Amino acid sequence: MTTVLETIVAQKRREVEEAKFIRPVQELEKQAAQQPAARDFRKALEASPDIQIIAEVKKASPSSGVLCPDFDPVAIAQIYEAHGAACVSVLTDKPFFRGSLADLKCVRAKVGLPILRKDFIIDSYQLLEARAAGADAVLLIAEILDGPALTRYLQESLGLGMQALVELYDPGNLQRVLDSGANLIGVNNRDLRDFTTRLEHTLDIIASVPADCCLVSESGIRTRADIIRLGKAGVRAVLIGETLMRAGDIGAKLDELRGTGL
Numbered sequence: 600m601t602t603v604l605e606t607i608v609a610q611k612r613r614e615v616e617e618a619k620f621i622r623p624v625q626e627l628e629k630q631a632a633q634q635p636a637a638r639d640f641r642k643a644l645e646a647s648p649d650i651q652i653i654a655e656v657k658k659a660s661p662s663s664g665v666l667c668p669d670f671d672p673v674a675i676a677q678i679y680e681a682h683g684a685a686c687v688s689v690l691t692d693k694p695f696f697r698g699s700l701a702d703l704k705c706v707r708a709k710v711g712l713p714i715l716r717k718d719f720i721i722d723s724y725q726l727l728e729a730r731a732a733g734a735d736a737v738l739l740i741a742e743i744l745d746g747p748a749l750t751r752y753l754q755e756s757l758g759l760g761m762q763a764l765v766e767l768y769d770p771g772n773l774q775r776v777l778d779s780g781a782n783l784i785g786v787n788n789r790d791l792r793d794f795t796t797r798l799e800h801t802l803d804i805i806a807s808v809p810a811d812c813c814l815v816s817e818s819g820i821r822t823r824a825d826i827i828r829l830g831k832a833g834v835r836a837v838l839i840g841e842t843l844m845r846a847g848d849i850g851a852k853l854d855e856l857r858g859t860g861l
Contacts, residue, residue, distance in 0.1 A: 602792040603661055608743050610694055611719045619724055627724070630731035637760040638713040640736035641783050641813050643685045650830035651685035652857060653715065653815065655840030656706060658690070658697040662794040665697070666844040672702040675849060676710045682853040686736075688715040688838055700732045707733030715764060719743060726755050736762040739781075741772040742791060750779040764815060770804050782812045785838065789818035798825060805832050823858055 644651045656679075658670040667675070676687050689706055690698040700716075707714050716734040718725065721743060729737050739752055749765065756763040765781035767773055768790055776784060786804050789796040796819040808814050816829050817838040826837055839856065846852035 603794055604742065604791040607661075607692070607695055607719055607791075608721060611692070611721055614694070615722045615724055618728070622728075624724065624727065627727040627731045631727055631759060634730060634733055637730075637735040637762070638711075640686055640713040640715065640762045640764070643713050644813055644815070644836040646685065650826055650834060651836040652683075652826075652853065653686045653688050653836055653838040654679035654684035654843055654853060655688040655690060655717065655838060656698075656702065657688075657840040657844055659695075660841065661695045663841060666841055670697075672698075673705050673709050675844075676706040676712075678850045679843075679853060680710050680712050682850045683857050683859065684712060684853060685836065686713045686715060688717045688738075688840070690840070691716055691718045700728055703729075703734060704732040720752060723752065723755055726752060726759060726761070730759045730761060734761060736764055736783075738785070739763050739765045740787075740791075741765065741767040741776050742769065746775045746778065749775065749781075753779050753781060766817065767804075768800070770807070773804065773807055777809070777812075783815070784808060784812050785815040785817050787817045788820075798829075801829060801834060802832055805834065820856075823856055826856060826858075 656672045656675050659665045679687055689703040690696045691700050691703055693699055713735040715736045716729040717738045720739055737756055753763045764783050764785050765776050766785035766787050767776050768787045786801040788798050788800040798819045801816040813835045815836045816834045820837045820839050821842045843849055843852055
């Protein structure tokens, strides 16, 4: 049976090939070169001794459908910035998450925080797309990239001035993530093959992550208690999307998660 992740990646390959005809590489290279210098994503996560939050702009997901009917990516990102998020993640996949690079570009123009392009990167072309839209960092997923590709895309990201958050789910992928040179590492608590989620997944892996790495826990983080638990274990930051996007008052929910709410 084809998994959700395999379906997404197959669609992404078709999408990238179509995009190459619409926007040639040379055009993207020119646009990327015109962008202001990328903001330091990792530095923002380590600016405080407290565990930091990467707040995600995400309209929908394959497992939950539409999360935010009145979706305004810029307004949401501005709320995140006003309420103390360290960085913003923008979901740019259109078929499954209803996002776009246009969302990222608009957010980058109005928000001063480092911006992560969160998507399913399977081609160097997407790295150019990200930088041309103003991304400061990109997500690379170990489950869809072999060792050589992971290393190559990490180096290409750095060459474009961006950092890469390298994500894994399967603990068996950790060594090749480290071998790629990654030091900004995400552990996804959601198995992208079937979208089951388990917060303890990060806690099972953290002991094997070198101390000089910046560790981010992703998915399934719903409460301040979850964040405190992860922080005590050594997690540097958490990436939170659905919990914020489902909130009636996004700013108040972010305050609550950060422990600054009344």
